[in-house]
Protein backbone atom coordinates (compact mmCIF):
# COMPACT_ATOMS: atom_id res chain seq x y z
CA UNK A 1 0.00 0.00 0.00
CA UNK A 2 0.98 3.60 -0.31
CA UNK A 3 2.86 3.85 2.98
CA UNK A 4 4.09 7.44 2.71
CA UNK A 5 0.54 8.75 2.65
CA UNK A 6 -1.20 5.87 4.36
CA UNK A 7 -4.64 6.88 5.52
CA UNK A 8 -5.60 6.62 9.20
CA UNK A 9 -7.26 3.48 10.57
CA UNK A 10 -10.78 3.01 9.27
CA UNK A 11 -12.45 3.22 12.69
CA UNK A 12 -11.38 6.89 13.04
CA UNK A 13 -12.52 7.85 9.59
CA UNK A 14 -15.56 9.45 8.06
CA UNK A 15 -17.55 7.22 5.74
CA UNK A 16 -18.20 9.11 2.51
CA UNK A 17 -20.03 6.30 0.74
CA UNK A 18 -22.09 3.70 2.53
CA UNK A 19 -24.03 1.08 0.57
CA UNK A 20 -26.31 -1.32 2.40
CA UNK A 21 -28.35 -4.26 1.14
CA UNK A 22 -28.05 -3.22 -2.50
CA UNK A 23 -29.80 -5.41 -5.05
CA UNK A 24 -29.68 -4.61 -8.78
CA UNK A 25 -30.90 -6.74 -11.65
CA UNK A 26 -31.98 -6.73 -15.27
CA UNK A 27 -35.00 -8.99 -15.82
CA UNK A 28 -34.06 -12.38 -14.36
CA UNK A 29 -30.39 -11.49 -14.16
CA UNK A 30 -29.65 -10.43 -10.57
CA UNK A 31 -26.23 -8.76 -10.82
CA UNK A 32 -25.83 -7.50 -7.23
CA UNK A 33 -27.61 -9.10 -4.29
CA UNK A 34 -27.74 -7.57 -0.82
CA UNK A 35 -24.36 -5.89 -1.25
CA UNK A 36 -22.70 -3.76 1.47
CA UNK A 37 -19.76 -1.43 0.94
CA UNK A 38 -18.08 1.48 2.77
CA UNK A 39 -15.62 4.02 1.37
CA UNK A 40 -13.71 6.28 3.78
CA UNK A 41 -12.67 9.89 3.35
CA UNK A 42 -9.21 10.38 1.86
CA UNK A 43 -8.65 6.83 0.76
CA UNK A 44 -8.03 5.31 -2.64
CA UNK A 45 -10.26 2.26 -2.82
CA UNK A 46 -9.46 -0.20 -5.62
CA UNK A 47 -12.47 -2.15 -6.76
CA UNK A 48 -11.79 -5.43 -8.56
CA UNK A 49 -13.62 -8.51 -9.76
CA UNK A 50 -13.85 -10.84 -12.73
CA UNK A 51 -15.09 -9.44 -16.02
CA UNK A 52 -18.87 -9.10 -16.14
CA UNK A 53 -19.30 -9.50 -12.38
CA UNK A 54 -21.00 -6.10 -11.96
CA UNK A 55 -18.33 -3.51 -11.14
CA UNK A 56 -19.67 -0.96 -13.62
CA UNK A 57 -23.25 -1.73 -12.63
CA UNK A 58 -22.39 -0.97 -8.99
CA UNK A 59 -20.67 2.29 -9.89
CA UNK A 60 -23.52 3.35 -12.15
CA UNK A 61 -26.10 2.47 -9.50
CA UNK A 62 -24.24 4.49 -6.87
CA UNK A 63 -24.26 7.39 -9.33
CA UNK A 64 -28.02 6.90 -9.82
CA UNK A 65 -27.61 6.08 -13.49
CA UNK A 66 -29.23 2.67 -12.92
CA UNK A 67 -32.23 1.82 -10.75
CA UNK A 68 -31.92 -0.53 -7.78
CA UNK A 69 -34.39 -3.09 -6.53
CA UNK A 70 -33.46 -2.77 -2.88
CA UNK A 71 -30.94 -1.17 -0.56
CA UNK A 72 -29.78 2.24 0.57
CA UNK A 73 -26.96 4.47 -0.59
CA UNK A 74 -25.59 7.23 1.63
CA UNK A 75 -23.15 9.51 -0.06
CA UNK A 76 -21.26 12.31 1.70
CA UNK A 77 -23.55 11.87 4.67
CA UNK A 78 -26.81 12.18 2.75
CA UNK A 79 -29.40 9.64 1.66
CA UNK A 80 -30.03 10.45 -1.97
CA UNK A 81 -33.62 9.23 -1.73
CA UNK A 82 -34.43 11.68 1.04
CA UNK A 83 -32.77 14.93 -0.04
CA UNK A 84 -34.43 17.88 -1.71
CA UNK A 85 -33.75 18.70 -5.36
CA UNK A 86 -31.41 21.54 -4.33
CA UNK A 87 -29.46 19.31 -1.95
CA UNK A 88 -29.22 16.69 -4.67
CA UNK A 89 -27.75 19.24 -7.06
CA UNK A 90 -25.24 20.26 -4.38
CA UNK A 91 -24.30 16.64 -3.79
CA UNK A 92 -23.82 16.10 -7.52
CA UNK A 93 -21.28 18.92 -7.63
CA UNK A 94 -19.23 17.10 -4.98
CA UNK A 95 -18.86 13.97 -7.14
CA UNK A 96 -16.54 13.56 -10.13
CA UNK A 97 -16.66 10.70 -12.61
CA UNK A 98 -14.20 9.38 -15.14
CA UNK A 99 -15.96 6.79 -17.28
CA UNK A 100 -14.13 3.98 -19.03
CA UNK A 101 -12.73 5.22 -22.40
CA UNK A 102 -12.79 8.82 -21.18
CA UNK A 103 -16.20 9.63 -22.60
CA UNK A 104 -15.22 13.13 -23.72
CA UNK A 105 -17.57 14.85 -26.16
CA UNK A 106 -15.85 14.60 -29.52
CA UNK A 107 -17.32 17.83 -30.91
CA UNK A 108 -15.97 19.88 -27.99
CA UNK A 109 -12.40 20.90 -27.23
CA UNK A 110 -10.71 19.80 -24.01
CA UNK A 111 -11.43 23.20 -22.49
CA UNK A 112 -15.09 23.05 -23.49
CA UNK A 113 -15.38 19.51 -22.13
CA UNK A 114 -13.99 20.64 -18.76
CA UNK A 115 -16.37 23.60 -18.73
CA UNK A 116 -19.47 21.48 -19.35
CA UNK A 117 -20.09 20.67 -15.65
CA UNK A 118 -19.34 24.30 -14.78
CA UNK A 119 -22.02 25.45 -17.22
CA UNK A 120 -24.49 22.94 -15.84
CA UNK A 121 -24.01 23.66 -12.15
CA UNK A 122 -22.34 27.08 -11.75
CA UNK A 123 -23.07 30.54 -12.97
CA UNK A 124 -19.63 31.93 -13.81
CA UNK A 125 -18.39 34.42 -16.40
CA UNK A 126 -16.54 32.93 -19.36
CA UNK A 127 -13.17 34.41 -18.37
CA UNK A 128 -13.35 32.69 -14.98
CA UNK A 129 -14.38 29.36 -16.51
CA UNK A 130 -11.39 29.71 -18.86
CA UNK A 131 -9.03 30.31 -15.93
CA UNK A 132 -10.50 27.35 -14.04
CA UNK A 133 -10.22 25.08 -17.09
CA UNK A 134 -6.52 26.00 -17.51
CA UNK A 135 -6.00 25.29 -13.81
CA UNK A 136 -7.52 21.81 -14.13
CA UNK A 137 -5.48 21.18 -17.27
CA UNK A 138 -2.27 21.95 -15.45
CA UNK A 139 -3.42 19.99 -12.37
CA UNK A 140 -3.61 16.80 -14.43
CA UNK A 141 -0.23 17.41 -16.05
CA UNK A 142 -1.35 18.46 -19.53
CA UNK A 143 0.25 21.32 -21.44
CA UNK A 144 -1.80 24.50 -21.71
CA UNK A 145 -2.09 24.06 -25.48
CA UNK A 146 -4.10 20.84 -24.93
CA UNK A 147 -7.01 23.16 -24.03
CA UNK A 148 -7.97 23.84 -27.64
CA UNK A 149 -7.46 20.30 -28.93
CA UNK A 150 -10.34 18.00 -29.82
CA UNK A 151 -10.46 14.48 -28.31
CA UNK A 152 -9.48 12.94 -31.66
CA UNK A 153 -6.18 14.87 -31.48
CA UNK A 154 -5.22 13.39 -28.08
CA UNK A 155 -3.21 10.27 -27.26
CA UNK A 156 -4.76 7.66 -24.95
CA UNK A 157 -2.89 9.02 -21.94
CA UNK A 158 -3.85 12.61 -22.75
CA UNK A 159 -7.50 11.55 -23.13
CA UNK A 160 -7.47 9.99 -19.66
CA UNK A 161 -5.93 13.13 -18.19
CA UNK A 162 -8.42 15.39 -19.98
CA UNK A 163 -11.29 13.23 -18.73
CA UNK A 164 -9.83 13.44 -15.23
CA UNK A 165 -9.63 17.23 -15.56
CA UNK A 166 -13.33 17.24 -16.41
CA UNK A 167 -14.07 14.97 -13.43
CA UNK A 168 -12.27 17.54 -11.24
CA UNK A 169 -14.06 20.52 -12.80
CA UNK A 170 -16.24 21.23 -9.76
CA UNK A 171 -13.61 20.42 -7.09
CA UNK A 172 -15.31 17.19 -6.00
CA UNK A 173 -14.80 15.41 -2.67
CA UNK A 174 -15.27 11.95 -4.15
CA UNK A 175 -14.19 10.78 -7.61
CA UNK A 176 -15.23 7.58 -9.36
CA UNK A 177 -12.76 6.22 -11.87
CA UNK A 178 -13.80 3.32 -14.12
CA UNK A 179 -10.67 1.52 -15.28
CA UNK A 180 -8.62 4.71 -15.58
CA UNK A 181 -5.42 2.99 -16.72
CA UNK A 182 -6.94 0.55 -19.22
CA UNK A 183 -5.40 0.98 -22.65
CA UNK A 184 -2.33 2.80 -21.33
CA UNK A 185 1.17 1.37 -21.63
CA UNK A 186 2.78 0.41 -18.28
CA UNK A 187 4.72 3.69 -18.01
CA UNK A 188 1.67 5.80 -18.85
CA UNK A 189 -0.39 3.75 -16.39
CA UNK A 190 2.20 4.19 -13.61
CA UNK A 191 2.30 7.95 -14.26
CA UNK A 192 -1.49 8.11 -14.09
CA UNK A 193 -1.46 6.19 -10.79
CA UNK A 194 1.08 8.67 -9.42
CA UNK A 195 -1.12 11.53 -10.51
CA UNK A 196 -4.14 10.04 -8.71
CA UNK A 197 -2.11 9.61 -5.52
CA UNK A 198 -0.77 13.17 -5.80
CA UNK A 199 -4.28 14.59 -6.25
CA UNK A 200 -5.53 12.59 -3.30
CA UNK A 201 -2.70 13.97 -1.17
CA UNK A 202 -2.93 17.59 -2.32
CA UNK A 203 -6.70 17.97 -2.80
CA UNK A 204 -7.80 15.52 -0.12
CA UNK A 205 -9.83 13.57 -2.66
CA UNK A 206 -11.46 10.26 -1.93
CA UNK A 207 -11.04 7.91 -4.89
CA UNK A 208 -13.21 4.94 -5.86
CA UNK A 209 -11.33 3.20 -8.62
CA UNK A 210 -12.61 0.22 -10.61
CA UNK A 211 -9.55 -1.45 -12.04
CA UNK A 212 -8.04 -4.63 -13.44
CA UNK A 213 -4.58 -3.17 -13.04
CA UNK A 214 -2.55 -5.06 -10.42
CA UNK A 215 0.15 -2.38 -10.51
CA UNK A 216 -2.43 0.23 -9.44
CA UNK A 217 -3.72 -2.01 -6.69
CA UNK A 218 -0.25 -2.68 -5.38
CA UNK A 219 1.12 0.85 -5.66
CA UNK A 220 -1.60 3.41 -4.87
CA UNK A 221 -4.65 1.77 -3.35
CA UNK A 222 -5.08 2.03 0.43
CA UNK A 223 -7.79 -0.61 0.44
CA UNK A 224 -9.20 -3.07 -2.02
CA UNK A 225 -12.70 -4.48 -2.39
CA UNK A 226 -13.38 -7.60 -4.43
CA UNK A 227 -16.75 -8.10 -6.09
CA UNK A 228 -17.87 -11.70 -6.59
CA UNK A 229 -20.96 -13.85 -6.07
CA UNK A 230 -23.08 -10.69 -6.43
CA UNK A 231 -21.58 -9.01 -3.35
CA UNK A 232 -18.34 -7.69 -1.86
CA UNK A 233 -16.47 -10.93 -1.19
CA UNK A 234 -13.63 -9.35 0.77
CA UNK A 235 -12.44 -5.81 1.49
CA UNK A 236 -9.28 -4.64 3.21
CA UNK A 237 -5.59 -4.15 2.65
CA UNK A 238 -3.46 -6.02 0.17
CA UNK A 239 -2.39 -8.27 3.04
CA UNK A 240 -6.06 -9.09 3.65
CA UNK A 241 -6.34 -10.05 -0.04
CA UNK A 242 -3.29 -12.27 0.25
CA UNK A 243 -4.76 -13.99 3.28
CA UNK A 244 -8.14 -14.59 1.59
CA UNK A 245 -9.02 -18.20 0.73
CA UNK A 246 -11.43 -17.48 -2.11
CA UNK A 247 -10.13 -19.18 -5.27
CA UNK A 248 -10.56 -16.16 -7.56
CA UNK A 249 -8.91 -13.83 -5.03
CA UNK A 250 -6.05 -16.29 -4.55
CA UNK A 251 -5.45 -16.65 -8.27
CA UNK A 252 -5.69 -12.91 -8.85
CA UNK A 253 -3.48 -11.71 -6.00
CA UNK A 254 -1.08 -14.61 -5.72
CA UNK A 255 -0.82 -15.63 -9.39
CA UNK A 256 2.30 -15.42 -11.53
CA UNK A 257 1.58 -11.87 -12.69
CA UNK A 258 1.06 -10.62 -9.13
CA UNK A 259 4.25 -12.29 -7.92
CA UNK A 260 6.31 -10.28 -10.40
CA UNK A 261 5.15 -6.91 -9.01
CA UNK A 262 7.26 -5.44 -6.20
CA UNK A 263 5.21 -4.27 -3.22
CA UNK A 264 6.02 -0.92 -1.63
CA UNK A 265 7.87 -1.46 1.65
CA UNK A 266 8.95 -4.99 0.70
CA UNK A 267 12.43 -5.64 -0.64
CA UNK A 268 13.11 -8.14 -3.41
CA UNK A 269 11.58 -8.67 -6.83
CA UNK A 270 9.18 -11.39 -5.96
CA UNK A 271 7.72 -10.47 -2.61
CA UNK A 272 4.17 -11.84 -2.86
CA UNK A 273 4.39 -15.42 -1.64
Ligand SMILES: Nc1ncnc2c1ncn2[C@@H]1O[C@H](COP(=O)(O)OP(=O)(O)OP(=O)(O)O)[C@@H](O)[C@H]1O
Nearest residue numbers: 026029031049050051052053054055056057058212
Ligand atom coordinates in the same frame (compact mmCIF):
# COMPACT_ATOMS: atom_id res chain seq x y z
N1 LIG B 1 -28.04 -1.85 -19.06
C1 LIG B 1 -27.95 -3.20 -18.89
N2 LIG B 1 -28.96 -4.00 -19.25
C2 LIG B 1 -28.90 -5.35 -19.06
N3 LIG B 1 -27.84 -5.98 -18.52
C3 LIG B 1 -26.80 -5.23 -18.16
C4 LIG B 1 -26.79 -3.80 -18.31
N4 LIG B 1 -25.61 -3.32 -17.85
C5 LIG B 1 -24.92 -4.41 -17.41
N5 LIG B 1 -25.62 -5.53 -17.59
C6 LIG B 1 -25.19 -6.87 -17.19
O1 LIG B 1 -24.70 -6.80 -15.87
C7 LIG B 1 -23.60 -7.69 -15.69
C8 LIG B 1 -22.44 -6.94 -15.10
O2 LIG B 1 -21.90 -6.00 -16.07
P1 LIG B 1 -20.77 -4.96 -15.71
O3 LIG B 1 -20.56 -4.14 -16.95
O4 LIG B 1 -21.11 -4.25 -14.47
O5 LIG B 1 -19.54 -5.90 -15.46
P2 LIG B 1 -18.04 -5.46 -15.06
O6 LIG B 1 -17.72 -6.21 -13.81
O7 LIG B 1 -17.93 -3.99 -15.03
O8 LIG B 1 -17.24 -6.08 -16.29
P3 LIG B 1 -15.87 -5.61 -17.01
O9 LIG B 1 -14.77 -5.82 -16.02
O10 LIG B 1 -15.77 -6.56 -18.15
O11 LIG B 1 -16.05 -4.17 -17.44
C9 LIG B 1 -23.34 -8.32 -17.04
O12 LIG B 1 -23.98 -9.57 -17.06
C10 LIG B 1 -24.00 -7.37 -18.01
O13 LIG B 1 -24.43 -8.06 -19.15
